Amino acid sequence: MAARSSRLSDKANRISESFFEPRALAVIGASSHPDKVGYAVLANIIKSGYAGKVYPVNPKAHLIQDLECFHDIHDVPDPLDLAVIVVPAVHVPETVSELAGRGVAGAVIISAGFREVGIEGRKLERDAVERAHAGGMRLLGPNCLGIMNTALPLNATFARKMPPKGNIGVISQSGAICTSLVDWARSEAVGFSKLVSMGNSADLVESDFLEALAQDDDTRVIAMYLEGVSDGKRFFDTLSVASKAKPVVFLKAGTTQAGARAASSHTGALAGSESAYNALCMQAAALRASSVEELMSLSRTLATQPLPQGPRVGILTNAGGPGIIASDAGEKADLTLAQLSNTTVSRLRRYLPAAASLHNPVDILGDADAMRYAIALEALIEDPGVDAVLVILTPQAMTEIYLTADEIIHIARNSIKPVVVSFMGSGSVQAPVNRLQKAGIPNIPYPDQAMEVIGRMYERQLQIKMPLSREVKFKVDKAAVDKLFASYAARDEIQVEAEDCRKVLAAYGIPFAPYLNASDAEEAKKAASEMGYPVVMKIVSPQILHKTDVGGVVLGIKNAKQLADAYDDMMSSVRRRMPSAEIYGVGIQKMVPEGRELISGIIKDPQFGPMIMAGLGGIYVEAFKDVVFRLAPVTPGEAARMLRELHAYALLEGVRGEKPADVDAVEEVLMRLSQLACDHGALVEMDMNPLMVYNSGNGCTCVDVRMTLGG
Amino acid sequence: MSAIIVVSSERFSGKSSLVVGLALELRDRGFKIGYMKPVGAYPIKVNNEKVDEDAYFVREALGLTDPLTEISPYFLTWDNMTRYMRKTPPNPQSRVKNAYNKLSEGKDLMILEGAQNFLHGRILNLSALELADVLQAKVLLLDTFNEELSVDRILSAKDFFGHWFLGVVLNWVPPRRMDFTKNLLGRYLTSQGINMFGSVPVDRVLRSITVNDLAEGLNGSIICAADKGDELIESMMVGAMGQEQALRLFRKQANKVVITGGDRSDIQLAALETPTKSLILTGGHRPSPLVLGHAEEIGVPIILVDYDTATTVEMVEAAIGHQKMHSPKKIERIRGFIREGFDLDLMLEEIGMHIFR
Structure with a gap:
């Protein structure tokens, strides 16, 4: 067994041991019929070269794939670390009980027929989880492809093949994506x-x-x-910690309305919003890929190349x-x-033909041989x-593709700076490209995509260097708001009245x-003269x-006489x-001076x-949709970054001789909002x-506010 | 034996609810209560007999066994009105009087329910004033609160009914006007010699409809969480937008039903995430098994209907507007309002029944 790091948390340790490095495992529902999943799983375990003990369990067989078969879980002689379950869904809860009774630490449930088929399936799934927990056992799946560990090695899946051994860890909520990635990894030497493969994530997520x-x-x-x-808050925390240790690249599918609709019927759960996932990435310092292609090219480059320092x-x-x-x-990738140094330029001049371009991009011409590539x-x-x-290579008549690949491997291997190659084409470059990839030099066939990947690598570098910012706690009256919101809950009301909104602020x-x-x-x-x-x-x-629209707002009332007139006019107009509207009365609000209008909530x-949320406010909110989001809690660093991400930040800095706006005051409001949101889960929506x-030093003021409760 | 007749100035003002609430509260005090609705409006068929819908439910709620033909002898549909205009029926007053005599046997108090408003029934000589005269019944006015109209309506009702006028109860009072009705308005009416028995606030529960009733009205089938059929729906929303917009919209309304297509898992899940009592899926499409399982788990019934969304919306709108009160939750709610906000002692004194206490 591979030695494990002592930094492992107990929980992660147990999961690693039982699921990734089992010393003995049983396949419940193993089969000798090649068209059965129970056959494929057992065959893969054997073929993968798994060195631990394997016990097929099936009440109807004595020998399966040359291994002694046990009729009952209780007949298996040795302690088991892991079970792979492929029996029909209705038998799964009972099987789980028996395994838990034997003290098995984990089970991979490959069988389908659970939550994804409806109410009865959901009950079976819940039953299986409850039985597992009662016996201290953890479950992966059900309805999943299984699990692989190339280092052990172990292939406890029904995928056709194992990927090469390497250092990219893959977690997927789609079994089909897993099998495709494995296939691709084999052909691309990744x-x-x-x-x-997570499957329904009934227990382990x-x-x-x-x-x-x-x-x-x-x-x-x-x-x-x-x-x-499965649990956004926990995922945020876990992702933040994981990203500190190593890069995490994720592809979140269902980003458009159509995609979200497809995902919702596939997962049966409401996915978080796009804004939330973008904020998650930003705050947890993870990298989000926008396609399967990017997921793989970025992961593979991160796995093989050092990060660019600039x-x-x-x-x-x-x-x-x-x-x-x-x-x-x-440029698009930031x-x-x-700018090449004089030393570099003169060095290049010495070795390159006169027609070559010695400045970046360095063009060593169509007749460049391997030596010219190596020198440059x-x-x-x-x-x-x-x-x-x-390094871009276009296959031309004089191009020494193989030799060039070898030179690049030789040089890049010892480089502390990342080297990415773009051998364009697929026919004549294929074999040399395979050689490069095997040597850990990522080839991305299109130079624009290669640049994007380098851009993302640099993003990772910036994430690592980002200063730590801690949440600030303000002194607030939490109890008052608790009490106020409880009174709404008691009345089963969800829209907070204007006056109460102000109490919360x-x-x-x-x-x-x-x-x-x-x-x-x-x-x-009375109210007007008071304020x-x-x-x-x-x-x-x-x-x-x-x-x-109904004459229900009058601005700039200067005295009592105007107020009385305005009141009468408003009532008749409304x-x-x-005629059927229920009129509670009027709200009197102090006129505030003009300023720069933001929205926040x-x-x-x-x-x-x-x-x-923060954005450009007033009547332009809908037109420009210039808004940014962060998951609460918002730290001082995040509050500052939020505002700077807005296009409207230029307005806050002041245009054409305007004085800069009080950005500090807005940042503080964002943090106070964050504290309000964290303290009161019932508050589902708020708009200021x-x-x-x-102007700087003069603060900011909320003019209009709405709140919705809902828990 | 005493008799009161509950009348209103508008239809759908909550007379049946008030009758049930009063009757049950008085029964708890040991009184034997009878019920009659001489002139009905909306007939339904029960055991092949046409009977006023409200009268049927009051009878059920009070557990009475008197024949429906006696409890609800007439109804004034358009059809009947035209018939009565061609040929006046022979002496409706005596038919009502006879039924009343039977129904009131052994009772301490008869509560009569008036027709759609207190003028309705005049064509049969059975308007509220005529009934009061014939049956010696005191008139209790249930007035749907209106800031500008209520006071004059009440004063005029007193003029109209004269010595038969018992007093007034206000209904649908906005919470913010409860103080006004109890204080300034109450004092004013008392100074005008009018008994103000109480005021009932606008109540969302009383306006609501049960999931079961809604499903039945739509000829729909409940495909999960059927044990939550008694839950009350107060409002309706339609989902045809993206998931994020849906979520924002659905959060703004509590205790609602959401109408959407069976193929819109995103909308369905957004609805289930917010305070939603039921989902109506149109076009006969079944939801994804994952959504179905989730709804079952959190106890939100899904109603499958064959109508398209537009038709369904129309039907649900009509159903929520014209609510019934026969759910146990609603009856309990009404009784609560009567216990808290209705001066029963004053009423008993005014009809001379306080001596029985």
Whole structure:
């Protein structure tokens, strides 16, 4: 058995031991019929070269695939670490009980016919999990492909083949994606360390295996295919910890409306929103791939190459066109073309033909032989102004494809800077490319995609260097808001009234324009004189959502006389236009001075919990959709980054001689909102629009706010 | 024996509910209560006999065994109105009086339910005022609260019914106007010699419909969580947008039913994530087994209907608007309002029944 790191948590340790490194395992439902899953699984275990003991269990056979078969789990003589279950769903709960009774630590349930088929299946699944837990056993699946460990080796799946041994750990919520990745890995010479197919995730979920792989010494990069997560909060925490240890690249499917619809009927769970997954990546420092192709090319590059220490890329090419394509892609990926040093340029001049381009991209011309590639590559790697090198090769008449590949392998192997190659084409370059890939030099056939991957590698480098920022706790009146929200729950009401919204803001130290409800003109007058003119008057009625449309908003009321007139006008106007609306009265709000209008608020994501939102506010919210999200809690660092991600940040900095806005005050509001969201899970939605931001030093004020409760 | 007749100025104002609530509360105090609705409006067929729908449910709620033809002898549908205009039926007053005599045998109090408003029934000489005269019944007005109209309606009702006028109960009072009705309005009416027995606030539960009733009205089948058929639905939402928009919208409404297509798993899951009492899936499409299992697990019934979404929406709208009160939860709710907000002692005194206490 491979030695395991002592950093392993107990839980991850147990999962690793029983699922990845079992000393003995049983296949329940093993079969001698080649068309049965029970045959394929047992055959794969044997073929993979698994060195532990294997016990087929089947009541109807004596010998299966040359192994002694046991009629009953209780007949198996030795202690078992793992069981692979392939019996029909109805027998699974009972099988689980028997295994748990024998003290088996884990089981992989490959059988289908559970949650995915309806109510009865769901009951069976729950029953199996309860029985497992009662006996201290953990389950992977059901309805999954199985599990692989190339280092042991063990292939406890019904996939056709094993991937090569390597250091990418794969976790997938789709068994079919697993089999495709394995097939691809074999043809592209990409090595996997472990592969886990999650199936229905009835017991163990993606976070469990993420935790295990984060601590697995054989795994250098974790690649995940996700359709949703089982527990967003836990996934966030696990991903944050895992990403500190090694890069985690994930592909989240179902990003569009059509995709989300497809995913929802596949998983039966509401996936988190796109905004939540983007925020998750940002905050947990994970890398999100946008296609299966990127998932694999990025994982494989991360697994084989060092990270670039900076954004400066040197491009080496034997043709002009691809060099230009790569340059374009580099800029889009936030990379820069390295400015080559004089030393490098004169070194290149000495060895390269006069027609060659000595500046980045370095074009060593169509007749470049392997030696020219070698000289130029060495020069680029040694230039202190270069952080990464992309080598482009187009197969031309004089090109020494094999020799060039060998030279690159030789040089890149000893490089502390990443080298990515782009041998364009597929026919004549195929064999040399295989040689490169086997040597751990990733080939990405299109130079633009290769640049994107280098860009993502640099993103990883930035994530690692990101300073740690800790959540700040403000002194707030949590109890007051608890009490207020409880009163809504007691009345079974979910829309928080305007006046109560202000109480919540006050309790959390978020500045707002003074506001009071008034049930008649007398009270309105009193409220206005209390807060001081000028004031705004708004109709208060549960049926009137668009107040302005029915004459329900009057701005800039300067005195009592104007207020009385405005009140009468408003009542007749509203009564005429909405005779059946129930009018509670009016709200009187202090007029605030003009400022820069932002929007900010809270949206509870079904998987990840509260998200804090900030964006360009006022009437432009819908038009520009310039908003950013973060999962709560929001740290000072995240609050600052949020605002800087907005296009509207330019407005906050001040355009054309404007003074800069009070960004610090807005950041503090975002953190206070985050605390409010974390303290009160019942708050499912909150909008402050506009949040009026004043010049630096003058703070900001919430003008209008809405809250929805729901738990 | 005493008699009161509960009348209203508008239809659908909650008379049947008030009758059931009053009757059950009085019965708890030991009184024997009879019930009659001389002029009905919306007939349903029960055992091949046409009977007023409300009358049928009140009879059921009170567990009475009197014949339906006596409890609800007439109803004024359009069809009947035209018939009565062609030929006046022979003496409806005496038919009502006879039925009333039988129904009131051995009772301490007869509660009569008026027709759609207190003028309705005049064509048969059975308007509320005529019934009060014939049956010696005191008139209790149930007024649907209106800030501007209620006071005048109540004052005029007193003028209209004269010595038969017992007093008023206000219904559908917005929570924010409860104080007003109890204080300023109550004092004012008392100063005008009008008994104000109480006010009942707007209540979402009373407006709601059960999942079972909704399914039945839609000819739909409940395919999971059937044990939650008694849950009450207060409102309706339609889902035809993306998942994130759906989630935001669905969060804004509690105790609702969501109508969407059977193939929209994303909308269905968004609805199940928010305060939703039931899902109606249109077009006869069954949901994904995963969604079905989830709904069963969290106890939200799914109703499968064959209608398209537009038709279903129309039907559900009509059903929620014209709610029935025969769910045990609603009856309990009504009784609660009467215990808290209705001055029963005052009423008993006014009809001379306090001496029995």
